Amino acid sequence: MGSIIEVRQVNKAFGALQVINNCSIEVAKGSITGLIGPNGAGKSTLFNLIAGTFAPDTGQIIFDGEDITAIPSDQLFHRGLLRTFQIAQEFSHMTALENLMMVPPQAGESLLNTWLRPARVQQEEAQVRQKAMDVIEFIGLKHVRNELAGNLSGGQKKLLELGRTMMVDARVVLLDEIAAGVNRTLLQDLIRNIQRLNQELGYTFLVIEHDMDMIAQLCDPVIVLAQGSVMVQGTIEEIQQNEAVIEAYFGNDAH
Numbered sequence: 575m576g577s578i579i580e581v582r583q584v585n586k587a588f589g590a591l592q593v594i595n596n597c598s599i600e601v602a603k604g605s606i607t608g609l610i611g612p613n614g615a616g617k618s619t620l621f622n623l624i625a626g627t628f629a630p631d632t633g634q635i636i637f638d639g640e641d642i643t644a645i646p647s648d649q650l651f652h653r654g655l656l657r658t659f660q661i662a663q664e665f666s667h668m669t670a671l672e673n674l675m676m677v678p679p680q681a682g683e684s685l686l687n688t689w690l691r692p693a694r695v696q697q698e699e700a701q702v703r704q705k706a707m708d709v710i711e712f713i714g715l716k717h718v719r720n721e722l723a724g725n726l727s728g729g730q731k732k733l734l735e736l737g738r739t740m741m742v743d744a745r746v747v748l749l750d751e752i753a754a755g756v757n758r759t760l761l762q763d764l765i766r767n768i769q770r771l772n773q774e775l776g777y778t779f780l781v782i783e784h785d786m787d788m789i790a791q792l793c794d795p796v797i798v799l800a801q802g803s804v805m806v807q808g809t810i811e812e813i814q815q816n817e818a819v820i821e822a823y824f825g826n827d828a829h
């Protein structure tokens with residue numbers, strides 16, 4: 575299986591703090607790869623570098639064979655490389671279905687187009703609505719489609735965030751601690767949906783997660799980041815038995 579994401583010898587410092595330290599990782603196409611590590615290891619920073627929120631100081635980031643180093647996140651989004659975002663304040667006053675419909679359309683939309691061809695726009699809007707309906711059904715939120723997003727439970731909001739990635743036909747999705755604050759039942763729905771997106775639609779996932787149950791259920795391989803570089807990579811069983819990981823990750827708690 576080839577790599578869809580390659581991080582090659584990337585460095586990133588914030589002032590004097592070297593947060594990402596000559597880091598290289600590969601994410602195999604079609605995998606659900608876990609990214610774990612102690613607090614402050616640089617996991618979120620690495621996500622921000624891959625997703626184009628920050629540019630690395632040195633090194634390269636490759637997406638499906640193309641150099642995407644420092645390409646801004648909105649452009650990557652339209653190429654199908656995206657991260658989930660929490661439902662923002664302003665979107666919490668819209669319904670679940672409207673939230674899906676608000677995802678920026680794929681390339682080709684322009685104001686001039688909208689003005690010149692209203693019939694076409696109407697048709698496109700109908701298509702977007704239909705797609706949003708399909709997505710909301712897929713993620714199991716059809717029964718709350720007309721609820722305001724702000725009134726959904728924590729887990730339902732996460733499902734909706736995942737649903738938004740389907741509106742743009744994502745290829746790689748970065749999930750940053752999606753299990754946080756989600757109850758156990760909805761967590762299983764979330765895990766099942768991630769697996770379905772992976773198996774049925776071919777999504778690749780890179781998952782930052784502190785919830786080890788979720789990592790164990792979902793991810794293979796798992797990459798352990800410590801002090802901004804890869805400490806070890808392997809199956810969850812290999813990681814859990816690795817002495818250096820136990821020391822770095824769990825510290826004295828493991829003994």
Ligand SMILES: Nc1ncnc2c1ncn2[C@@H]1O[C@H](COP(=O)(O)OP(=O)(O)OP(=O)(O)O)[C@@H](O)[C@H]1O
Pocket residue numbers: 588591593611612613614615616617618619620
């Ligand atoms: N924009 C920034 N400016 C300055 N320092 C930053 C910035 N973003 C992150 N850092 C610092 O970089 C280090 C790594 O942070 P990062 O959030 O990437 O770690 P993490 O592994 O995701 O941690 P956690 O598991 O606690 O979320 C921390 O010391 C953090 O304070």
